[in-house]
Amino acid sequence: MSDKESSGEQFLVVQASSNRGVAAGKDGQLTEFHFRRRSGRPLPGDRITLDTADALASIAPRDNVFGRGDPRGRLKPIAANLDQVIIVIAPQPAPSRDLLHRYLAAAHIQGIRPLIIVNKTDIELPEQPPFDELDGLQSLGYEIVRTRCTDGSSLECLPTRLAGQTSLLAGQSGVGKSSLLNALIPDLDLQTGALSRVTGKGTHTTTTAILHRLPDGGWLVDTPGVWEYGLWRMEVEQLQRGFPEFADYSGDCRFRNCRHREDPGCAVRAAAESGALPAFRHEAWLRLLAEQDRLK
Numbered sequence: 001m002s003d004k005e006s007s008g009e010q011f012l013v014v015q016a017s018s019n020r021g022v023a024a025g026k027d028g029q030l031t032e033f034h035f036r037r038r039s040g041r042p043l044p045g046d047r048i049t050l051d052t053a054d055a056l057a058s059i060a061p062r063d064n065v066f067g068r069g070d071p072r073g074r075l076k077p078i079a080a081n082l083d084q085v086i087i088v089i090a091p092q093p094a095p096s097r098d099l100l101h102r103y104l105a106a107a108h109i110q111g112i113r114p115l116i117i118v119n120k121t122d123i124e125l126p127e128q129p130p131f132d133e134l135d136g137l138q139s140l141g142y143e144i145v146r147t148r149c150t151d152g153s154s155l156e157c158l159p160t161r162l163a164g165q166t167s168l169l170a171g172q173s174g175v176g177k178s179s180l181l182n183a184l185i186p187d188l189d190l191q192t193g194a195l196s197r198v199t200g201k202g203t204h205t206t207t208t209a210i211l212h213r214l215p216d217g218g219w220l221v222d223t224p225g226v227w228e229y230g231l232w233r234m235e236v237e238q239l240q241r242g243f244p245e246f247a248d249y250s251g252d253c254r255f256r257n258c259r260h261r262e263d264p265g266c267a268v269r270a271a272a273e274s275g276a277l278p279a280f281r282h283e284a285w286l287r288l289l290a291e292q293d294r295l296k
């Protein structure tokens with residue numbers, strides 16, 4: 001038996017492709033491993049064990065999985081075992097109407113705390129969604145941090161929010177995820193260099209999520225930029241978990257399976273009309289519900 005097997009050492013997956021991955025041991029040492037489909041498909045963030053031939057032996061049960069909808073409306077997993085999803089938006093490129101609401105819903109549905117970063121605040125924020133909704137979101141309890149990568153002092157509050165946690169940076173291509181990563185991880189070049197030495201591949205072709213070690217402990221996951229983030233096909237009950245603030249009212253809806261649309265006696269709609277709940281959240285709900293009907 002090798003040391004690895006006899007110790008049952010747990011490794012943390014930092015990157016995985018279709019049949020190979022890279023995992024970090026307790027000492028931080030990187031190891032390349034391989035796997036067959038039938039042993040399960042590991043995700044960045046998975047805790048795994050390896051056998052003597054550096055093949056995947058087991059994947060520990062996951063706390064959660066963050067993913068997105070693929071073109072066929074199925075959940076495509078991106079990373080596992082996250083503490084928070086950092087949703088980065090910026091005035092340029094301007095987000096689509098529901099990008100932020102979809103990300104927030106995805107984080108809640110998958111049981112992961114969201115943190116919103118509004119980056120590039122050196123550029124004037126347009127008075128349109130989602131920027132004019134930020135105060136409303138804050139009043140609902142969402143945490144929002146405003147940053148500009150051109151000014152380090154705006155980033156000073158981030159390290160304490162990230163230390164010891166596994167956080168995933170999500171957001172549209174060009175909003176500044178890699179710029180934030182660079183600012184938060186001084187030895188990023190060394191880390192990406194070590195990774196490409198293990199895989200024998202350049203880092204510029206990276207198309208998967210990668211875990212990077214934070215200086216104060218914990219991990220920051222960079223994800224390849226997407227132009228549009230879509231949800232996957234799901235039941236109404238599941239989508240409802242994406243709008244946790246509705247729970248204060250939905251118990252008073254006349255029908256238990258209320259969709260908060262035109263349903264008679266809907267307490268969520270009434271709350272949105274009275275202003276108790278921001279109307280824009282109810283409107284986003286209606287659009288995401290209609291989106292689900294199109295996915296089915």
Ligand SMILES: Nc1nc2c(ncn2[C@@H]2O[C@H](COP(=O)(O)OP(=O)(O)OP(=O)(O)O)[C@@H](O)[C@H]2O)c(=O)[nH]1
Pocket residue numbers: 119120121122123147148149150171172173174175176177178179180223224225226
């Ligand atoms: N004005 C301004 N520009 C910024 C700021 N942060 C990043 N940028 C610029 O925005 C552009 C895109 O930044 P990236 O960090 O590459 O964006 P990304 O989100 O990693 O993009 P993808 O890797 O394609 O997903 C670069 O030209 C950055 O210099 C900021 O705070 N203000």
Ligand SMILES: [Mg+2]
Pocket residue numbers: 177178179225
């Ligand atoms: Mg990037």
Ligand SMILES: [Zn+2]
Pocket residue numbers: 250253254258259260261263265266267268269
């Ligand atoms: Zn209702």
